[in-house]
Amino acid sequence: MSEAPLVGIIMGSTSDWPTMEHAARTLRDFGVAWEAEVVSAHRTPDKLVSYATEARGRGLKCIIAGAGGAAHLPGMTAAITDIPVLGVPVESKTLHGVDSLLSIVQMPAGIPTATFAIGKAGSVNAALFAISILANENPELAKKLADFRSRQSETVKAAELPALD
Numbered sequence: 001m002s003e004a005p006l007v008g009i010i011m012g013s014t015s016d017w018p019t020m021e022h023a024a025r026t027l028r029d030f031g032v033a034w035e036a037e038v039v040s041a042h043r044t045p046d047k048l049v050s051y052a053t054e055a056r057g058r059g060l061k062c063i064i065a066g067a068g069g070a071a072h073l074p075g076m077t078a079a080i081t082d083i084p085v086l087g088v089p090v091e092s093k094t095l096h097g098v099d100s101l102l103s104i105v106q107m108p109a110g111i112p113t114a115t116f117a118i119g120k121a122g123s124v125n126a127a128l129f130a131i132s133i134l135a136n137e138n139p140e141l142a143k144k145l146a147d148f149r150s151r152q153s154e155t156v157k158a159a160e161l162p163a164l165d
């Protein structure tokens with residue numbers, strides 16, 4: 001039997017998966033149980049309501065929501081559930097994700113929605129942020145996060161710049 005997911009990854013369209021899979025890969029690398037689904041505030045509003053309403057009861061500790069363009073999904077999810085919602089602006093073709101970023105970040109006071117960088121960096125960081133939320137109550141996960149950070153530092157310190165021609 002597979003473990004019950006602790007982190008839900010939702011996205012407005014299958015076209016967001018090349019961005020959002022980085023969140024899934026990061027969670028998988030840390031051994032955190034996750035699930036991923038397409039849920040759209042615009043195209044499947046009833047599915048959004050049921051997903052967000054049931055999230056806490058199903059044991060999800062936070063939701064990573066990625067969307068592009070008029071990216072209402074993260075904010076609308078946060079409007080329905082009070083578990084943390086981490087928004088990832090997906091890079092759009094016409095406005096390069098600035099539209100997505102501004103749609104997610106400018107929430108009215110009272111409905112907080114965390115907002116990450118546009119694209120892959122935001123997707124990875126949303127997952128690392130979810131891991132740090134879970135690590136508050138899970139010392140084993142906290143140790144994995146600390147080890148990840150020190151490995152990352154060592155890699156950067158050991159990096160060498162190319163010689164000039």
Ligand SMILES: Nc1c(C(=O)O)ncn1[C@@H]1O[C@H](COP(=O)(O)O)[C@@H](O)[C@H]1O
Pocket residue numbers: 011012013014015016039040041042043066067068069070071072073074090
């Ligand atoms: N921003 C939203 C929402 C929403 O916020 O509910 N639903 C779909 N979308 C976005 O529309 C873009 C284009 O979608 P298609 O590629 O399916 O046309 C995607 O980036 C998706 O996140």
